[in-house]
Amino acid sequence: MNSVTSPADAAADPSGHQPPPKQARTPPPRPATSPRLAGLCGVVATGTGLAAAALVAQATGPGSAPVTAIGNRLIDLMPAPLVNWGKETLGHADKPVLLVIVTLVALALGALAGLLAARRRHLGWVVIAPLAALSLLAASTDPAASFPSSLVPTLVALVVAVPLLSALVERAHSRTFADGTPDTEARRRFLTLLGGATTAAVVGVGAERVIDARVGAGSDAGLPPLPTPSATEAVPAGAELGIAGLSPYVTPAKDFYRIDTALVVPRVSATKWTLSIVGQVRKPVTIDYATLLSRGLVEHVTTLTCVSNEVGGNLAGNAVWLGLPVRELLAEAEPLPGADMVLSRSADGWTAGTPLEALTDPHRQALLAVGMNGKPLPREHGYPVRMVVPGLYGYVSATKWVVELKVTSFAADQGYWTPLGWSAKGPIKLASRIDVPVNSGTVPSGDVVVAGVAWAQHTGVRAVEVRVDEGPWQPATLAEVTSADTWRQWHWTWPSTRGRHLLQCRAQDATGAWQTEDQAPPAPDGATGLHSVDVVVG
């Protein structure tokens, strides 16, 4: 022990003064970077690359961002039970959850690339190359992507992440001098780069979110306004009971449930949109948006319902749709004998199989809708054009971002959900729901207003009854409706008594059939059973 800085020497000089160590401040041979730091470099480089790619994908199409493209292909490849499990257990959160998982896996692989690159610079490619290849493949096979611009975001990710990783790993090294003192200057440069890249990634993701939210319906330049309908449907005042907590008769678009498989909402330009009627037809038809608007559009109020709706669930909504009856275009196309199904396809590749007769029936107002509650369709509800068919669950009829109608047969074709274990045909089942009082709620004793909605689209609701603690059924009062194609509000005044009670409702359709008490899950063709609400009267 004879180092100049040893405590023993310092003690030998009572003045405490010592000459500084005469040592050259040259960086020593590169020491190993700690695995944690190398991993962090990889995570930051990957994250920054992905953020840049997502931002660029705002121009090349939202499905072309690496995370989205890979997520979409994963959904395509997932076995049916897994897709259904995700839909059932996660509900609305299924998409964000999948995107977060893909992002986390990408960042973890980025950390691995960082570890490898810290050992030997080009070793990082062992992870990066397959990841990039996967992303390019996923983006190029996106049904809504325009090749080759769909490859640009992944290439941007590489151009950003690879040099960034090199620079970070380079600076993460050599943070101490041979004498053990930290090279604060190098450390500062490293931290600056790390912080700068992280900030850029966060700002990039934020900007991407803002842009995505802004580009919506009506953003197409030079678009004609929605025409005045040739047939309107006025909502009678008596359709709206105006009871607090009761679902409004017409659901505002912002409160309308949203169900689709799209990881990011497809962005379809109305000016470039066309719809083609193909398949078993005598004369294939193609129509563009301006021509569609120039035809006599009609208004029709229809309640959409999702087959995944649980008893008492809220995957149903009623809106005033403006559109062209599908039967008019089908008549021009002249379906051939033998056809019994129309497979509608969306811009993102999703499909629904609808009985041909439901679309050609002059008494069923099946629309190619362009308007919802007096405004162009919101992007998430199918802008610029979607299908709306009264009486059929959304998965077999309500194709959003629709671009093709293929006239075919149930024997030859299947909609998206059918091979995943859902019925080929999906007429909406008679259902009723109690909106107020809410389940597990407490209400003051005395007269309590019990109210809800009931639906039997295209058949109509004739009666609703309520019972307390499984006692006798009591008739509720029904509100008015525009047609049999919508839900119907109802209310009943309950002379309540203190304590805990069970409220249940049931509906009768216009044919006289009562809603079944038998419980069935949503799969394969819609849930049944009575909605029950537990309340405490205090």
Ligand SMILES: Nc1nc2c(c(=O)[nH]1)N[C@H]1C(S)=C(S)[C@@H](COP(=O)(O)O)O[C@H]1N2
């Ligand atoms: N392109 C596309 N259209 C779609 C779907 C989809 O996944 N993709 N889901 C359908 C289902 S299952 C339902 S219930 C309705 C829901 O329409 P909404 O989101 O406007 O309420 O859209 C239908 N149209």
Ligand SMILES: [Mo]
């Ligand atoms: Mo659905």
